[in-house]
Amino acid sequence: MMQEWKRQEIILLFHAVCNNPIESFHSGSDSYPAIITDLAKLFQKPDALVFEKIQHLLYLNTKGKYGKWSGGVRIDRDIFEEFNEDKERLNSVATKIREELLNSVVSYEDIFVDFEEVEAKEIERLQREGWAESYEVGNVSPSTKYCTIKRHDRIPTVSAIAKLRAGFKCEIYGCNYNPFIGLYNIPYVEIHHIKRLADGGEDTLKNIACLCPNHHREIHFDEKKEKLRESLQEKKRQIIWQRILK
Numbered sequence: 215m216m217q218e219w220k221r222q223e224i225i226l227l228f229h230a231v232c233n234n235p236i237e238s239f240h241s242g243s244d245s246y247p248a249i250i251t252d253l254a255k256l257f258q259k260p261d262a263l264v265f266e267k268i269q270h271l272l273y274l275n276t277k278g279k280y281g282k283w284s285g286g287v288r289i290d291r292d293i294f295e296e297f298n299e300d301k302e303r304l305n306s307v308a309t310k311i312r313e314e315l316l317n318s319v320v321s322y323e324d325i326f327v328d329f330e331e332v333e334a335k336e337i338e339r340l341q342r343e344g345w346a347e348s349y350e351v352g353n354v355s356p357s358t359k360y361c362t363i364k365r366h367d368r369i370p371t372v373s374a375i376a377k378l379r380a381g382f383k384c385e386i387y388g389c390n391y392n393p394f395i396g397l398y399n400i401p402y403v404e405i406h407h408i409k410r411l412a413d414g415g416e417d418t419l420k421n422i423a424c425l426c427p428n429h430h431r432e433i434h435f436d437e438k439k440e441k442l443r444e445s446l447q448e449k450k451r452q453i454i455w456q457r458i459l460k
């Protein structure tokens with residue numbers, strides 16, 4: 215399969231080539247050097263692919279036979295010409311790209327949405343074409359992919375209080391979820407942040423609701439989520455009113 219290289223990635227590779235001795239790209243008998251594996255992780259690409267591309271860039275040469283280019287493809291040569299004479303700019307551009315890549319966080323939700331979008335299209339197609347029963351579809355050894363997960367530091371005491379406050383019930387109005395007993399003998403409910411932590415939400419009791427697994431999934435993904443959110447607010451108001459009326 216043809217793997218596409220992005221300009222940003224090639225700039226980072228070229229930067230690595232320019233700033234490290236050639237020995238640092240030599241692979242050991244059973245492993246790739248750290249500089250390769252680090253970049254592979256950053257690009258979410260296989261080590262071998264990064265290793266191969268680095269080799270191309272290492273031997274990229276403007277003074278090949280007959281004064282013509284040797285090694286690399288068009289985009290590699292363009293980047294070489296753009297940055298070879300201006301290492302300062304290369305450094306600053308590379309630093310910026312690295313920061314951007316480190317911050318381009320793939321969240322669990324993004325992964326699910328991507329997968330489910332394709333899955334939904336497949337369901338549509340298979341229904342349209344008449345699904346033929348088959349056990350031959352699949353992948354006996356699925357490949358892996360690196361994902362960067364930015365996790366917020368949450369306080370266990372806060373979610374513990376939220377669960378107690380909700381009586382280990384789902385706080386969606388009208389839900390009669392009956393929790394199973396989960397880990398550590400605790401009735402299983404999930405913690406939901408009304409304003410997502412990823413959107414700057416607080417890890418505080420007033421921003422937390424307890425939800426059953428079904429409603430938690432639904433509130434994040436379903437078309438009805440706005441209605442559910444309203445219902446959640448309604449429940450919150452009821453709790454507050456109950457306290458006021460006591």
Ligand SMILES: [Zn+2]
Nearest residue numbers: 405406407430
């Ligand atoms: Zn949630």
Ligand SMILES: [Zn+2]
Nearest residue numbers: 384389426429
């Ligand atoms: Zn529920």
